[in-house]
Amino acid sequence: MKKIYKFSFSKIKKLIKSKKDIKNVVKFFVKRANKKNKKLKFSNNILKKPKFSKNIKNNKIDISFIPYMIKDIFLIKSTRGIANSENLKNYKPTYNCTINKILKKNKSIFIGKNNMDEFAIGSYGKNTKFKVLNPWNKKIFPGGSSSGSAVSVSSGSCMFSIANDTGGSVRLPSTINGLTGIKVTYGTISRYGLISFAPTFDSVGIILNKAEDLIKILNKIQKKDKKDKTSVNFIKKKKKKTIIIPLKIFNSKYLDTESKNYLQKLIYIFKKIGIKIEFDKKLNEKTLLKTNKIYYSISSVETFSCLSKFDNIRYGKKKIIYKSIKNIYKKNFFMKSVRQRMNKGKKELLNRKEYYINNKLRNILIKKMKEYLKKKYLILPVISLDELKKKRKKIDLYNTLANVIGFPSISFRIGFSKKYNIPIGMQIMGNKFEDKNIVNIVKNIQNEKI
Amino acid sequence: MKKYNFIIGIEIHTGISSKRKLFSKSKIDDFNKFDLAIPGIMPILNITIINKTINFLQNFEGIFCKRIIFLRKKYSYPDIPKGYQLTQKYIKKKCIIKYYKDNIFKSALIKNFHIEEDTSGIKYIKNKILINYKRNGRPILESVSFPCFSFEDIIFFLKTFREYCIYEKYSTARMEIGEFKFDINISIINKNIISKKIEIKNLNSYISLKKSIRYEMYRLIKNIYISKETRAYSQKKNKTFFLRKKKRYFFFREYNLKKYKIKFKKILNKINIIFNISKSFLNLIKNLKNDKNFFKKNYKKKQNIKIKKIKIDNELLKKIIYKINCKNEKSINYIIGKYKKLKKIENFEFFKKKAEKIMKERDLNP
Numbered sequence: 001m002k003k004i005y006k007f008s009f010s011k012i013k014k015l016i017k018s019k020k021d022i023k024n025v026v027k028f029f030v031k032r033a034n035k036k037n038k039k040l041k042f043s044n045n046i047l048k049k050p051k052f053s054k055n056i057k058n059n060k061i062d063i064s065f066i067p068y069m070i071k072d073i074f075l076i077k078s079t080r081g082i083a084n085s086e087n088l089k090n091y092k093p094t095y096n097c098t099i100n101k102i103l104k105k106n107k108s109i110f111i112g113k114n115n116m117d118e119f120a121i122g123s124y125g126k127n128t129k130f131k132v133l134n135p136w137n138k139k140i141f142p143g144g145s146s147s148g149s150a151v152s153v154s155s156g157s158c159m160f161s162i163a164n165d166t167g168g169s170v171r172l173p174s175t176i177n178g179l180t181g182i183k184v185t186y187g188t189i190s191r192y193g194l195i196s197f198a199p200t201f202d203s204v205g206i207i208l209n210k211a212e213d214l215i216k217i218l219n220k221i222q223k224k225d226k227k228d229k230t231s232v233n234f235i236k237k238k239k240k241k242t243i244i245i246p247l248k249i250f251n252s253k254y255l256d257t258e259s260k261n262y263l264q265k266l267i268y269i270f271k272k273i274g275i276k277i278e279f280d281k282k283l284n285e286k287t288l289l290k291t292n293k294i295y296y297s298i299s300s301v302e303t304f305s306c307l308s309k310f311d312n313i314r315y316g317k318k319k320i321i322y323k324s325i326k327n328i329y330k331k332n333f334f335m336k337s338v339r340q341r342m343n344k345g346k347k348e349l350l351n352r353k354e355y356y357i358n359n360k361l362r363n364i365l366i367k368k369m370k371e372y373l374k375k376k377y378l379i380l381p382v383i384s385l386d387e388l389k390k391k392r393k394k395i396d397l398y399n400t401l402a403n404v405i406g407f408p409s410i411s412f413r414i415g416f417s418k419k420y421n422i423p424i425g426m427q428i429m430g431n432k433f434e435d436k437n438i439v440n441i442v443k444n445i446q447n448e449k450i
Numbered sequence: 451m452k453k454y455n456f457i458i459g460i461e462i463h464t465g466i467s468s469k470r471k472l473f474s475k476s477k478i479d480d481f482n483k484f485d486l487a488i489p490g491i492m493p494i495l496n497i498t499i500i501n502k503t504i505n506f507l508q509n510f511e512g513i514f515c516k517r518i519i520f521l522r523k524k525y526s527y528p529d530i531p532k533g534y535q536l537t538q539k540y541i542k543k544k545c546i547i548k549y550y551k552d553n554i555f556k557s558a559l560i561k562n563f564h565i566e567e568d569t570s571g572i573k574y575i576k577n578k579i580l581i582n583y584k585r586n587g588r589p590i591l592e593s594v595s596f597p598c599f600s601f602e603d604i605i606f607f608l609k610t611f612r613e614y615c616i617y618e619k620y621s622t623a624r625m626e627i628g629e630f631k632f633d634i635n636i637s638i639i640n641k642n643i644i645s646k647k648i649e650i651k652n653l654n655s656y657i658s659l660k661k662s663i664r665y666e667m668y669r670l671i672k673n674i675y676i677s678k679e680t681r682a683y684s685q686k687k688n689k690t691f692f693l694r695k696k697k698r699y700f701f702f703r704e705y706n707l708k709k710y711k712i713k714f715k716k717i718l719n720k721i722n723i724i725f726n727i728s729k730s731f732l733n734l735i736k737n738l739k740n741d742k743n744f745f746k747k748n749y750k751k752k753q754n755i756k757i758k759k760i761k762i763d764n765e766l767l768k769k770i771i772y773k774i775n776c777k778n779e780k781s782i783n784y785i786i787g788k789y790k791k792l793k794k795i796e797n798f799e800f801f802k803k804k805a806e807k808i809m810k811e812r813d814l815n816p
Contacts, residue, residue, distance in 0.1 A: 075490045082489065095483065097490065193490040200705045228492055229707055301702060305522050309487055309533035349524075349700045 005156035033157035046112035097193020114148030143173030160208035168399020170205030175425030186406035190225030304345030459597035465629035512545035
């Protein structure tokens with residue numbers, strides 16, 4: 001049973017032959033999760049005795065008997081607390097989210113919940129009182145907002161973890177931890193039971209080790225849900241054979257030298273797989289900066305409306321008596337970053353012109369990018385590594401584009417930086433409903449390396 | 451003597467009668483996870499209510515919207531658990547409702563109709579606030595008028611509108627429960643000066659409407675330069691009192707619901723039936739029948755029913771008829787009965803004509 005967490009799903013399934021083997025797999029992962037959690041602190045509640053079916057006939061299902069974790073932003077009945085805020089620590093959810101229901105039907109095993117930034121706002125993993133540590137390099141932040149779910153997979157305490165992506169919060173921590181993380185097309189996975197602070201950008205993501213297992217999970221999960229009216233049926237699309245490399249972004253001063261060097265290696269691999277390469281000079285850093293502005297203005301308006309119900313009156317500590325209304329807002333219910341986002345949304349609404357212009361710009365961007373990626377894919381960096389030590393606001397520069405448009409994108413590991421002792425990653429973006437084609441490319445890349 | 455002109459505009463809230471709530475599947479006397487605003491739950495639009503309102507509003511002149519979009523109206527009171535109220539921009543706008551009062555033609559100009567979610571009820575008892583979540587999420591039709599009413603017309607219009615709602619079975623409109631409420635906006639005109647408008651909220655009966663308008667008129671005549679404010683009426687003191695200054699709300703789209711396209715299933719012109727039966731509309735009936743331009747749009751009627759060809763066995767008929775001698779109404783029934791046993795009859799009138807023709811031939815040539 002040593003290093004079982006490095007296997008693929010099909011290898012684990014070959015090991016399971018009787019009832020005892022299932023118990024041993026669960027015991028191994030729970031033990032390892034508790035052991036690793038003491039140092040890294042990626043979870044607040046790991047189940048002591050997780051429930052699982054003991055019928056070996058279920059071994060035929062692709063993802064059965066495989067332990068997984070879920071981000072704290074989903075509501076699950078048997079656990080306590082939501083959204084990782086300290087004031088909602090004792091909140092008891094009264095129902096299960098649909099993703100957990102689907103995974104339960106397929107007999108995979110729920111181990112526990114992951115920590116994250118409060119209400120999934122923030123991209124450093126530091127906006128909570130339950131801070132997570134990076135297993136690769138403890139001086140560098142683990143990335144956010146789904147920091148706990150990336151660390152729990154990379155430390156080997158579960159096989160895959162489910163999270164949500166509003167502004168690159170799945171892709172960023174998964175690259176820093178050397179994993180593959182996907183953000184699916186908007187609405188293909190139901191969001192029922194998820195506290196989303198910006199419902200137009202939000203979509204569900206998955207973090208795990210290898211891309212070949214990712215297709216098995218996506219086949220089960222991507223369905224239409226009656227309870228979520230934004231969800232849509234998944235449509236299959238043909239494979240495309242060209243990929244765009246935006247030269248102006250890869251040659252700019254902002255991107256660091258180490259990830260520039262890995263581009264040549266990637267081009268070599270693409271030729272081996274049989275994918276054509278197209279160099280392009282249209283896509284600028286300026287357009288990415290503009291999308292960042294659009295993202296922050298619209299998302300902050302939506303947080304102002306979505307999260308304002310979490311006040312100290314209806315949720316949280318009920319025994320406090322306030323003398324006036326102003327005292328309610330003085331007492332800190334939210335972390336500072338959440339409050340800043342909400343205040344920005346209120347200012348944005350008072351100056352209505354900008355908000356409406358940004359909404360129109362967003363519609364134009366969707367139309368243009370649909371033509372741009374008509375029969376092609378796009379490759380982009382996830383993060384410039386110079387950002388890791390100097391704190392600037394550009395950290396989500398490359399990631400917000402996929403959220404504003406609603407297209408799928410997947411991040412994967414290509415190398416290792418010696419300067420920071422942290423793995424380097426890239427991301428591939430495709431048109432709508434091309435999630436599985438993108439995953440297949442990454443799967444081929446990962447097979448080629450080994 | 452000075453003369454003052456008053457302008458009055460109204461907002462009418464009518465509760466729509468339905469079994470389920472507007473955005474959740476809970477029954478109307480009950481509450482759900484969505485009504486309590488438990489995190490993570492998303493709204494589901496109740497389409498039957500929208501189809502009902504479209505059928506109801508088809509009888510008025512105006513412009514329908516093409517797609518139904520819901521908005522979030524952001525403000526924070528204890529009676530809204532979600533932190534925002536779900537409303538609409540309009541479902542039908544620029545409407546005209548025409549009516550007759552004492553044989554004089556009048557028209558009410560209505561800015562827009564829109565569907566809304568009701569807020570939950572509140573009771574203040576000493577230091578505590580009691581909130582009734584059962585009322586939260588009930589469907590409401592709000593109709594906002596232009597300032598076009600005079601003091602004498604307004605009650606007559608409200609009475610006719612209420613009875614029309616009841617006749618259509620659109621709402622029960624019980625005023626004591628609060629299914630039929632109205633807000634009023636008043637402003638005064640003196641030569642060149644128009645005062646700022648004053649809103650009176652949550653009026654429940656016609657008497658309180660009359661008294662509150664009268665009180666507000668005297669207040670405005672005393673001082674025209676009163677600032678904008680919203681007021682409420684108390685029955686004990688026979689007075690209106692200050693509630694708050696006019697507030698500015700934030701509106702933006704609700705993105706958890708998709709746009710819903712309107713589909714017109716039936717095109718009906720029910721008006722003729724309504725005015726014959728409903729009693730308070732009796733004044734209208736006399737004159738409306740002569741008024742041809744009551745509706746500008748005359749809906750095209752489809753009358754393309756093809757007449758089927760009818761087959762009758764002539765020889766069989768002759769055999770039956772020549773056996774009888776008499777010619778009565780009874781005899782035709784006798785013929786039909788005999789013919790029915792052997793073959794089907796598709797059209798009775800056509801059959802009767804044919805039988806009478808043969809009977810005439812029999813009488814002429816016995």
